[in-house]
Amino acid sequence: MSDEIMIFCLTVCIIFLAGIVIYQQFAFHTGTKAKLREISCKLKQILDSNSDEKVMIFTDNKVLVELAEQINRMLENRQKIKVEYRRSEMASKRMLSNISHDIKTPMTVILGYLEIMRLNGIQSNEMMQKIENTAHHVMELITQFFTLAKLEAGDMDLTLEKVNVNEACRENILDFYELLSQKEFQVEIDIPEQTFYTNTNKDALQRMMYNLISNAIRYGREGKYLGVFLWADQAHIYIDIADRGPGIEKEFAESVFDRLFTMEDSRNSSMQGNGLGLTIAKNLALQLGGDITFVSQPYQRTVFTITLKKMAC
Structure with a gap:
């Protein structure tokens, strides 16, 4: 075989192989573009319809598979955000509704007593006392509502200082002394002689x-x-507040600190509450770098624990 024929054959082979490579690259890019177009169309459909579908793609291209996985992660996060937003929106509406109801009821009582006094032309110390008590209840509701609103908006100014936790505990217990005596509560207090300090508000x-x-x-x-x-302990201070009431059922454990969750939901329907007290306490603790947790054994021991960072004396 002459050299010219060999060169010709080699040239033909090279051209053929080059053609195969070019065709494969063309087919690869064409297929990739088609898959990308498919992903784009599906994603647009999902976003336009606001559905919870996922992007499905069948290909051997690992890069496209990974792209679809990341897109689906974003869609899952979007779905979670939507759920949380709806939940928050519903909670806000419920809160406004409940607060409005809670404020309206005692105000109706106030107006009722005033109307009776006006019609009878009398003044009753007992009625006046009831009016004053109810008015205080209204003010407490309003204060709790705006406190929570400020906390959640980040507008609460919590100036930190060195606080004697032992003294704070004693002061709080004294505030309830008369009420506890009237209700004939057994009170157990354990405040050590060693003073504990924390940097808090x-x-x-x-x-x-x-x-x-x-x-x-x-x-x-x-x-x-x-x-x-x-x-x-060496790093933290703990304040346990315990009771021996009906406790909190396990099914309500994750909801205890939610806005508008009231203990009558889990303990006793005859007890009244507005569902803000524990939420406010939890928010305050978290913003101060602490926490509030609880454990509950119905009619044995329900304990809420405030955890604070310990400060050197």
């Missing part, structure tokens, strides 16, 4: 304890017991 700490003790008295009244225990 004193008013916020007092509010957290007030809300938790109020809940223990209101919802644990059947047990007629209140326990307040202060203790610490």
